[in-house]
Amino acid sequence: MISGIQHFAFCQRQWALIHIENQWRENVLTTEGNHVHQRVDDSGFDETRGVFRIxxxxxxxxESLRIRGIADMVEFERQSEKCEETVMLDGREGNWKVTPVEYKRGKPKSDDRDIVQLCAQAICLEEMLGVKIACGAIYYAETRRREQVMFSDSLRLRVKTLVAGMRLLYDENRTPRAEYQKHCERCSLISICKPKWSAKGYSKSAAAYVKRFVEGGEDQSDDC
Structure with a gap:
């Protein structure tokens, strides 16, 4: 799923828990994100405003990346001239520039998890429509602003690399071990993932854990 690219870029273990083990748990951040997407989740919405079709x-x-998903919104802007960045639309006159727009609850991130998801959407649209898409936009609800994203060659390669990593773990049916980091505290899956257990060596093997527990060498106070 295209939406999984964001999870994978943030944390490969988080992605595997969701997309391989089918585990999920809501927190305030995911709930707020759902509310933002509900505002644009309308498969029947198709509106023309001046030179824009939304x-x-x-x-x-x-087909090349073997991914699928849903774009929050795609804008088509009428252009005066035909070029590699325009398409013709059924039942519509003129040439139209294509721009994917993704909606997010917070503000721009310090990493690339949002922009790789948007770039993946652009790659899909390029294949589907036979068009070149140079840039897209992410609307952040907290700042109420759009941030433009340029789809550079390096960003496209980053997307392909992430998808290849997702495919490898999926084919191997493998969930990576946890590595505790600061961002773990904001993850809705922290109670399922238990990243501090791995940091203490609990995940090395179940047998080793049981042996240490029986021998009375474990202090479980931090994990209760």
Whole structure:
């Protein structure tokens, strides 16, 4: 799933828990994110405003990357001239520039988890429509601003690398071991992931853990 690229870029273990083990748990951040997406989740929305055509909840697929998903919104802007960045739309006159727009609850991140998801959407649209997409946009609800994202060659390569990593873990049906970091405290899956257990060596083997517990060498106070 395209939405999984964001999870994988943030934490490979988080991605595996969700997309391989089918585990999920809400927290205040995920709930707020759901509310933001509900505002644009309308598969029947198709509106023209001047030179813009706005379509929401657009199904996406890429045969080359073997990914699929939904774009929050795709904007088509009428252009005066035809070029590699424009397409013709059924039942519409003129040439149209294509821009994917993703909605997020917070503000711009210090990492690339949001922009790789948007770039993956652009790659899908390029394949589906036979067009070149140079940039897209992410709307952040906290700042109420759009941030433009340029789809550079290095960003496209980053997306392909992430998808290859996702495919490898998925084919191997493997969940990476946890590594506790500061961002773990904001993750809705922390009670399932238990990253501090790995930091203490609990995940080396179940047998080793049981042996230490029986021998009375474990202090479980931090994990209760």
């Amino acid at each position: 379509v929401r909840s657009v199904p996406l697929v890429s």
